[in-house]
Amino acid sequence: AQSVSQHNHHVILSEAASLELGCNYSYGGTVNLFWYVQYPGQHLQLLLKYFSGDPLVKGIKGFEAEFIKSKFSFNLRKPSVQWSDTAEYFCAVKGLGGADGLTFGKGTHLIIQP
């Protein structure tokens, strides 16, 4: 079975600080990896995804994530956060050949202080 763990439940940063949110997954085979973001009062939106190829993927709004296969990790990064980045961030995994649905982590609530 596939599973995802996100290390930080709540993160508070000041504007312009650098961000890294941890995500580790468990699955024995090939995976597709995702970060979704949920802004206050809005639906889940895809931030970025990794299917294959370059393990460093770039998403919207200056976010990027690096897939490190040996560490089963897919950490999300942003060099300089903005107040508008305040949101809930979810890491998700889809094991190819595995369960049909996405498996989500518990989410990280990010608060950016102006």
Added chain:
Amino acid sequence: EPEVTQTPSHQVTQMGQEVILRCVPISNHLYFYWYRQILGQKVEFLVSFYNNEISEKSEIFDDQFSVERPDGSNFTLKIRSTKLEDSAMYFCASSPAGGRTGELFFGEGSRLTVL
């Protein structure tokens, strides 16, 4: 930009009552999903639906739950006899490529409160 729409945005019901949550997936998508998120917990997979039948369901999706695509555009989740623990945000999602890639497009969610 096409989007998944869900109604109602919030429903309050009494324990034991039937609830139907409605979703209109993106029109050319073929795979449909329901997820739920209990307050403070992670987003959990409930069921996937393709070609007018359930393709996979989680252990949460017991006999109290059912899904239907009654008219080719709506995708509904029915909870036959709600329990307190059914209180959650329910998200509908759709995908053009289904489980092969996992990229889903989510609606804004329907918040269900069971009293």
